[in-house]
Amino acid sequence: MGVIILYGFFCALLLFSLFKKHWGKPQQRGNLPPGSMGWSYIGETLQLYSQNPDVFFATRQKRFGEIFKTHILGYPCVMLASPEAIRFVLVTKADLFKPTYPRSKEQLIGPSAIFFHQGAYHSQMRKLVQGSFSLKIIRNLVPEIEAIAMSTLESWCGGKIVNTFYELKKFTFDVAVLSIFGDLDSPIKEKLRKNYCILDKGYNSFPLSLPGTSYNTSVLARKKIGQILFEIIRVRKEKNSVQNDFLGSLLNFKDEKGEILRDDQILDNIIGVLFAAQDTTASILTWILKYIHDDPKLLEAIKKEQKPFFEANDGGNLPLTWAQTRNMPLTNGVIMESLRMASIISFTFREAVTDVEYNGYLIPKGWKVLPLFRNIHHNPNFFTEPQTFNSSRFEVGPKYNTFMPFGIGVHACPGNEVAKLEMLILIHHLVNRFRWEVVVSSSGVQYAPFPVPEQGLPAKFWKESSANMRGQD
Structure with a gap:
């Protein structure tokens, strides 16, 4: 989960930027970082889209160093590819760099969502989210996440080809709903899922609010989601019950003045958590399935680690325990390496709120600042043979x-701990109970909007017993 804008965001913002009046070449002043600002008006936007975005950033880092400037999508930007510079922007001097999102994104998620803010309100919301997804809370969710994982995996079986990424989005949505609402009636959950899928499809579309456009359809779905959530909130308030889920934390919150959250603030933060929880976790799980499918020795090693837990739980008839999920070092290492290799959060966006000097370079007020996480994760100075x-x-x-x-x-x-927990649980049951075969195996990457294997990793799945029977035919 967390604050997330990746390469797919560029696609919508490109057209949006065409209408920006200030889309000229910025005035050069001070000791700016090295780099190229490209052509007048369009900067280096065409270069960005004529190649893999990773190549665009990597070649400029190699040429100009770990801090360089460019001009893309209508904005002058400073790119950061050193741990020290990224820490300066996101930690040491975080108050000098604000999160920046197009207004169209705020409209779909909601302007009160946590990741559109900084300062006191952000701190309050962050404490609520951290408390709702703390180890103390999520350890009690293991049996329920496990049930969702089993239901999801069984629905894939029968030899049909499934889009793994698309199906994993259903899984992560259900886990997010569980974390936010606890038990939610199936008809309400399905109505929420249907409208959220519509919203999600238009999130990275061109923000044109005309009837029939993808963006307008998403705006209408957002209104329906609001109605659904307001009704859930109304019912929860009427029951006046205390529940240890995210909605309960939002409803029970009072600040130092005794003020409670408005319903629209609660709604926006619920949608924000849904957005942050679904695609990122589904994306990394899709990569994990690809990585272990493509390496039979790695798959066998994971099976060897997971089998004792499966046998101790009566062949999976008993649920996993919290202690067992905390004792899977190899599987956890696979998750960590998948996070590094795939780098789902490739970078994030900030904007300088004042002129800032760093290492003798000027970052002018109003310039976008992009910490490039992927560049660091793939840097051989930090990770030996990073492409392996x-x-x-x-x-x-x-x-x-x-x-x-x-x-x-x-x-x-x-929410990173609950994300890792659902990964561990799904992997455990996948390798113990199922076998799968990737139908289209390639090194291609697509952005939807986060990087996922090409075509969403089409695959066939079978239960273990069915897989053994296939092998005897």
């Missing part, structure tokens, strides 16, 4: 500030 999948590299902790899959600082993802 090697889960054992996390047996020893990485160098300080070089591994940031959930971001760092006050806007780091506060």
